[in-house]
Amino acid sequence: MQFGSGGYLPPAHSTFGGCGLPHCQIAEKQKTYDNGSKKLPDPSIRLNGVNWPAKIEDDGARSPIENRQFKGVLMEKGKAKKNKKFGMVIDLDKCTGCGSCMVACMAENNVSFREDETDKLLSVTWMRVYKLTNGKPFPDSEICYLPRPCMHCEADHGHSPCVSVCPATATDYDMNTGIVSQIYTRCFGCRYCMAACPYQVRVFNWYDPVWPDGMEKMLSPNVSVRMRGVVEKCSFCFHRYQLAKDKAYYEGRQDLEEDEYQTACTQACPASAITFGNLNDPDHAITQIVRPDHQLGGRSKNPRAFRLLERLGANPKVYYLSNREWVRHSGDNYRPDEVKL
Amino acid sequence: MKIDRRSFLSFVIGGAAGTAFTPLPWKLTDDSAIWTQMWPWTPVPDYGEVSYVNSTCTLCPGGCGITVRKIEERVVKIEGLSGHPVNDGGLCLLGLSGAQLLYGPRRVKTPLKKVNGKFRRISWDEAIGELATKLADLRAKGGSHKVAFIAASDQGTLPELINRFLTVYGSPNFIRTPSILDSYELTLDLMHGVQALPGFDIENTDFVLSFGSGLLDGWGSPVHMFRANSSWRDRKSTVVQIEPRLSNTAAKSDKWIPIKPGTEGALALGLAHVIIKESLYKKDFVHNYTIGFEKWRRPVVDGFSPDIVAKITDVDQTTITDLARKFARASKPLAVCGRGRGTTPGSLKEFMAVHALNALVGNLNMAGGLWTIPDADYIDWPELEMDDTASTGMQKGRIDGAGSQNYPHARYLFNRLSEVINSASSPPIDVLGVVGSNPVYTAPDTLSTKEAFEKIPLVVSFSSYMDETAEMADLILPNHIYLERYEDVPVISGIKYPLIGLAKPVIDPQFNTKHTGDVIILLAQALGGFIANAFPWESYEACLEETLGDKWETLLQQGFWLNVSFSPPSWAKAFETASGKFEFVNDQIDALPRFSSLKPEGKEASFPLVLIPYDSMRLQREFIGNPPFVIKTVEDTVLKANDVLVEISPDTARPLGLKEGGYAELSTPKGSARVKVHIYDGIKPGLVAIPAGLGHTAYSKYLAGKGVNINSLIGPVEDPASGHDAAWGIRAKLSKA
Structure with missing residues (x-):
C-alpha cells in the first residue's frame, strides 16, 4: 500500500503521519528522503516501456517530487482507472440532520473538544452538517441538511487545491486510492491549504487538545492525536483501509470486498444516507448510484446527483443526491438569470 | 573599509x-x-489487542444493539450492531458517545453522604446500613407508605425488583417518569380494553399522519425511526407532519401543515368528519367490530366540519378535506401522536381522537397499522408473602393520587408530586429513591420541584452521574453505568414485536459503584423477615439469569430476544372491552368528542406570545445530559457561547425591534431568562420556540451553564381527562434587552 510517500511502518504508525513521537518523526524523514535503494527508475524512461502497468501496484517509497512524477505517468498512460478511487454519495433526502456522522467521526478519529464549541470557525470537526434553507418565508420555507466531509478533490491529475499549495508536502493526493492525506508531523501550520480549500474542510488546531482526566482512555491508537499548531481534516477513515488491507493480506487476499472498508460516518448513519465505495469499481453501489463520467472529471450522470461547486473544477469525490431542485442548486453559485427557483 | x-x-x-x-x-x-x-502533553494512545463486545444501549428506551470496540481494557468506540432488529448497524449520536459517559468527569465514583451540605465519601456497608436502618425505623413507626421510588420504566427486572421491594415493604409509591406511553396505554385501555403497549408497523405503512410527533427528532426508538424514514423515501410513502414549527421531521415530510399549537385534536376530528361524511371509512371494521360509532359520529359530524375546524386550527378547509381523503384512501395509513420526543403525556382526548382515525381506516393490528403489544411477561417470580405492616401500607392511597377517585385511570402521576409535597403541612414522603432519572432537571417547573425535593427528609439517588437530582440528594448510591452492568431491556418504544435486549458488562466497573439491583437485594436482606424472604437471589445477576430462564443463553449470545412469530390478535379477538369490541366512546371519561383546547398557562394581555419547546436529536432532554461530543454538534443558531437562541418569525421580531443574534428577555408566568434571538422563517408567527435539553446546572463544564432549561419556564398543565401533564407550551413575553 502506498500512501503519501511511504508505507513501511506498521499500520498504526503509518496512519496519517505516525503517532507524533520523535521516533515517528525520524521514520517520516527516512521514508521521505533516505530511500535511495528503493528509488524508482526515471519515469520518463518507463513511459516508453511496455511493462509499465504491471508496476502500478508498486509500493516503493518515493520522494514528493518522484511521487508527482509517478502520478503524471499514471495519468498519461490512462491507467488511473485501474486504481481505486474512493468516493462518497450522500442522499440528502434521507439525511435527517441527526448528527450521528459527526459524532461517529469524532469518536473514530480522536477529535478533540473544548468547553465552548459554538464558535464554529474554531471548532475542530472533520464532518460538519450544514443546514440549508430555501430562503422562502413562512409557510413555504424548507430546510435541508448537508453533511460535509473532506471532498478528496481529484481536480486535474490529482492537483487538489490544498495539495498544490502545501509547502511541506504534508498533504498529498494518493493516486492509488484517491484519498487526500494529511500528515500532521509534517504540517507546520502555515494554513495555506485552509485558504486554498474551496470547501472549508480544513481546521487548524489553535489550542492544545485536552481530555478531561480519565477520558484519554477512550483514545484510539489507530489515529494519532493532533497537537496544537497543525491543520487536520477528514481522511475517509484511511486507517480503516489500512486495517482492512492488513487483514486481507494475512488472509492471503489481494483485494478488499466493498463492505470491508467503510468510513465511520457511513457505518453509523442511522438513515443509511451515506454510501461509500470505489468509484472505479462498477460493482460498487456508489458507482451504480453516481454513474461517474470519468471523461468529465467524474461528473455524475445521475440527474439527482450534484457536487459542491461543480464548476470550480476541483472534481470532488463526494456526491450529493436530492430530488429537490433548490437543494441541488444550492451546491453552486449561480447567477439569477441561470436558475429560476 | x-x-x-x-x-x-x-x-x-x-x-x-x-x-x-x-x-x-x-x-x-x-x-x-x-x-x-512535540508537546509532551499531547496524549499518545496505547496499542493493544482489539476486541469487540456486543451489548444493548440503555441510554434511551430505544433499545439499540451496540458493539463496543476495546483496546485491552479500554473502551475506545461504540458502534451500532449489524443485524439487530432495532438499528441494524446505525446508531444515534448519544449512543456513539457512550465512552464519554463511561470516562466522563462527572461520574459518581463512590457512595456519598451529604453532611452539612457537603458530600462525604462513605463505604457501601455504611451506605446500605444507614438506608436500611432508616427504612426499618420508618416501617416500625407505621410510615412504610411514605417511601417512594421514581424510575424511568416499570418494565424489566430492575423496576420489578424495586416494585417488589416497595410492595413487601408496604408502599404503593412506585412512580414512573412521564411520557406519551402514559397516554397511549390509557387510550388502548379505554378503547381496546387491553393493557398493552402501542406498536407501530412503520416498515409497512405507506401514509404516515403525524400529529406533532418528532418522528426524526427522537420520538419512539430514534434509530428505528430514521431507518423507517429512509424506507418511506425508497417506497415513495407519504409523510404528513402537523406541527407549528418546521422541525427536522417537518422538513423531511412530504407535507408540513403548520397548525395552531394545541388544536391537533380538533384537526383529527375534522379529518374524521370528512372521512365519515364522504363515507371513506372501513365499513367492515366499523360496523362489525366497534361499538358506539353512531354516538360518536353525531358530534363529529355536527361540530367538526372543515370550516369550523379551519377556524380553530388555522389550517385551511381544502387542506383538511384533501388530507382526509388522501389518508383514508391510502392502502396502509397510520396516524400517530405525542409531541416531539414524547416526553410529555399530552391530552388524552387528543390521543383518543387520533386513535379514532386509525380505527376509521381499520388499521388496528393490520399490516402498516397500529398493533397492540402485550407487556413483557417473562418475569414470573413466586407470590409475595406480606406481613400486616406491608398490607396496611399498600392499602394507603398513592401519594400522587393515581388510581384514586379523582384520577381513576392514571397509573402514575409524577407531575402531581411537587404540588402534593409542597402543599402538605408535613412531608408526605420521608424517603425518596431516584433510579435512572433526573427529575430535578426534567420535571416542569424547576423551582417548585426543587422546593419539593428540599422538603423530603431523605432523597437517595442511584445515579451514575452527578446530575441535578444527585446534587440535591442526601445519599448517593452510584449504579454502574450501562457498559458495566447487566440489565434486561424490554423494548417499549413502538417496535412492533415483543423484543428484549440485554445490556451486559463490556468492561469492569471503573469506580466503586454497585448495581442498583444488588443494592435492593442487600437492602431487603438487611431488613430481614418477609422482606428478605421475597428476595431469594444472592445477586442481581443470579436473579436475572433465573428470571430470563431459557431466553438467557440467546440473550447472552445474540444480545436480544425477539418473538418473530408474534402477530397481533385478529379483530374478533383483539378487544377485551365489556362489549368485546373497539369502543369509540367511553362513558367513564366522557370521551365524547367535545373539543376544548387546553389553554397554555398565563394571560394573553401580559404575555402576548406563546412559548413552545422543541426537540432535536442533538440535545438530550431526559436522564442523560449531552456528553461533550454531542454538545459539540449543536448549531450556533441554537447555542452561542452560553446563550440559548430562541426562534421567532420575522413578523414577530419586527414590531418588537428584535434582530438576529440580539439579546432579549424571555418571561413566562413561571420565570424569565436572558436569551438571544434567532429569526427563523420556519415558525408560525406569534410563537417563540426554545430548544429543550439545555440549561443544566450539574454535569461538567462541557454542559453546565449553557442555555436555559425549558422546565424553569414552563409548568405542568393537568389534563382533566387523565390527570397527566398535557402542557404543550406557555404564554410568554419577549422584550429587547
Whole structure:
C-alpha cells in the first residue's frame, strides 16, 4: 500500500503521519528522503516501456517530487482507472440532520473538544452538517441538511487545491486510492491549504487538545492525536483501509470486498444516507448510484446527483443526491438569470 | 573599509548563496516545527489487542444493539450492531458517545453522604446500613407508605425488583417518569380494553399522519425511526407532519401543515368528519367490530366540519378535506401522536381522537397499522408473602393520587408530586429513591420541584452521574453505568414485536459503584423477615439469569430476544372491552368528542406570545445530559457561547425591534431568562420556540451553564381527562434587552 510517500511502518504508525513521537518523526524523514535503494527508475524512461502497468501496484517509497512524477505517468498512460478511487454519495433526502456522522467521526478519529464549541470557525470537526434553507418565508420555507466531509478533490491529475499549495508536502493526493492525506508531523501550520480549500474542510488546531482526566482512555491508537499548531481534516477513515488491507493480506487476499472498508460516518448513519465505495469499481453501489463520467472529471450522470461547486473544477469525490431542485442548486453559485427557483 | 557597489553586491550575493547552501536555516525551520509540535502533553494512545463486545444501549428506551470496540481494557468506540432488529448497524449520536459517559468527569465514583451540605465519601456497608436502618425505623413507626421510588420504566427486572421491594415493604409509591406511553396505554385501555403497549408497523405503512410527533427528532426508538424514514423515501410513502414549527421531521415530510399549537385534536376530528361524511371509512371494521360509532359520529359530524375546524386550527378547509381523503384512501395509513420526543403525556382526548382515525381506516393490528403489544411477561417470580405492616401500607392511597377517585385511570402521576409535597403541612414522603432519572432537571417547573425535593427528609439517588437530582440528594448510591452492568431491556418504544435486549458488562466497573439491583437485594436482606424472604437471589445477576430462564443463553449470545412469530390478535379477538369490541366512546371519561383546547398557562394581555419547546436529536432532554461530543454538534443558531437562541418569525421580531443574534428577555408566568434571538422563517408567527435539553446546572463544564432549561419556564398543565401533564407550551413575553 502506498500512501503519501511511504508505507513501511506498521499500520498504526503509518496512519496519517505516525503517532507524533520523535521516533515517528525520524521514520517520516527516512521514508521521505533516505530511500535511495528503493528509488524508482526515471519515469520518463518507463513511459516508453511496455511493462509499465504491471508496476502500478508498486509500493516503493518515493520522494514528493518522484511521487508527482509517478502520478503524471499514471495519468498519461490512462491507467488511473485501474486504481481505486474512493468516493462518497450522500442522499440528502434521507439525511435527517441527526448528527450521528459527526459524532461517529469524532469518536473514530480522536477529535478533540473544548468547553465552548459554538464558535464554529474554531471548532475542530472533520464532518460538519450544514443546514440549508430555501430562503422562502413562512409557510413555504424548507430546510435541508448537508453533511460535509473532506471532498478528496481529484481536480486535474490529482492537483487538489490544498495539495498544490502545501509547502511541506504534508498533504498529498494518493493516486492509488484517491484519498487526500494529511500528515500532521509534517504540517507546520502555515494554513495555506485552509485558504486554498474551496470547501472549508480544513481546521487548524489553535489550542492544545485536552481530555478531561480519565477520558484519554477512550483514545484510539489507530489515529494519532493532533497537537496544537497543525491543520487536520477528514481522511475517509484511511486507517480503516489500512486495517482492512492488513487483514486481507494475512488472509492471503489481494483485494478488499466493498463492505470491508467503510468510513465511520457511513457505518453509523442511522438513515443509511451515506454510501461509500470505489468509484472505479462498477460493482460498487456508489458507482451504480453516481454513474461517474470519468471523461468529465467524474461528473455524475445521475440527474439527482450534484457536487459542491461543480464548476470550480476541483472534481470532488463526494456526491450529493436530492430530488429537490433548490437543494441541488444550492451546491453552486449561480447567477439569477441561470436558475429560476 | 570602503563599501563600494562591487563589494556590496559581492556581500549580498555571497550571503544569499551561503544562506542557500548552508543547511542551518532549513534545519532550524524543521526543528522549530518539530519543537513547536512535540508537546509532551499531547496524549499518545496505547496499542493493544482489539476486541469487540456486543451489548444493548440503555441510554434511551430505544433499545439499540451496540458493539463496543476495546483496546485491552479500554473502551475506545461504540458502534451500532449489524443485524439487530432495532438499528441494524446505525446508531444515534448519544449512543456513539457512550465512552464519554463511561470516562466522563462527572461520574459518581463512590457512595456519598451529604453532611452539612457537603458530600462525604462513605463505604457501601455504611451506605446500605444507614438506608436500611432508616427504612426499618420508618416501617416500625407505621410510615412504610411514605417511601417512594421514581424510575424511568416499570418494565424489566430492575423496576420489578424495586416494585417488589416497595410492595413487601408496604408502599404503593412506585412512580414512573412521564411520557406519551402514559397516554397511549390509557387510550388502548379505554378503547381496546387491553393493557398493552402501542406498536407501530412503520416498515409497512405507506401514509404516515403525524400529529406533532418528532418522528426524526427522537420520538419512539430514534434509530428505528430514521431507518423507517429512509424506507418511506425508497417506497415513495407519504409523510404528513402537523406541527407549528418546521422541525427536522417537518422538513423531511412530504407535507408540513403548520397548525395552531394545541388544536391537533380538533384537526383529527375534522379529518374524521370528512372521512365519515364522504363515507371513506372501513365499513367492515366499523360496523362489525366497534361499538358506539353512531354516538360518536353525531358530534363529529355536527361540530367538526372543515370550516369550523379551519377556524380553530388555522389550517385551511381544502387542506383538511384533501388530507382526509388522501389518508383514508391510502392502502396502509397510520396516524400517530405525542409531541416531539414524547416526553410529555399530552391530552388524552387528543390521543383518543387520533386513535379514532386509525380505527376509521381499520388499521388496528393490520399490516402498516397500529398493533397492540402485550407487556413483557417473562418475569414470573413466586407470590409475595406480606406481613400486616406491608398490607396496611399498600392499602394507603398513592401519594400522587393515581388510581384514586379523582384520577381513576392514571397509573402514575409524577407531575402531581411537587404540588402534593409542597402543599402538605408535613412531608408526605420521608424517603425518596431516584433510579435512572433526573427529575430535578426534567420535571416542569424547576423551582417548585426543587422546593419539593428540599422538603423530603431523605432523597437517595442511584445515579451514575452527578446530575441535578444527585446534587440535591442526601445519599448517593452510584449504579454502574450501562457498559458495566447487566440489565434486561424490554423494548417499549413502538417496535412492533415483543423484543428484549440485554445490556451486559463490556468492561469492569471503573469506580466503586454497585448495581442498583444488588443494592435492593442487600437492602431487603438487611431488613430481614418477609422482606428478605421475597428476595431469594444472592445477586442481581443470579436473579436475572433465573428470571430470563431459557431466553438467557440467546440473550447472552445474540444480545436480544425477539418473538418473530408474534402477530397481533385478529379483530374478533383483539378487544377485551365489556362489549368485546373497539369502543369509540367511553362513558367513564366522557370521551365524547367535545373539543376544548387546553389553554397554555398565563394571560394573553401580559404575555402576548406563546412559548413552545422543541426537540432535536442533538440535545438530550431526559436522564442523560449531552456528553461533550454531542454538545459539540449543536448549531450556533441554537447555542452561542452560553446563550440559548430562541426562534421567532420575522413578523414577530419586527414590531418588537428584535434582530438576529440580539439579546432579549424571555418571561413566562413561571420565570424569565436572558436569551438571544434567532429569526427563523420556519415558525408560525406569534410563537417563540426554545430548544429543550439545555440549561443544566450539574454535569461538567462541557454542559453546565449553557442555555436555559425549558422546565424553569414552563409548568405542568393537568389534563382533566387523565390527570397527566398535557402542557404543550406557555404564554410568554419577549422584550429587547
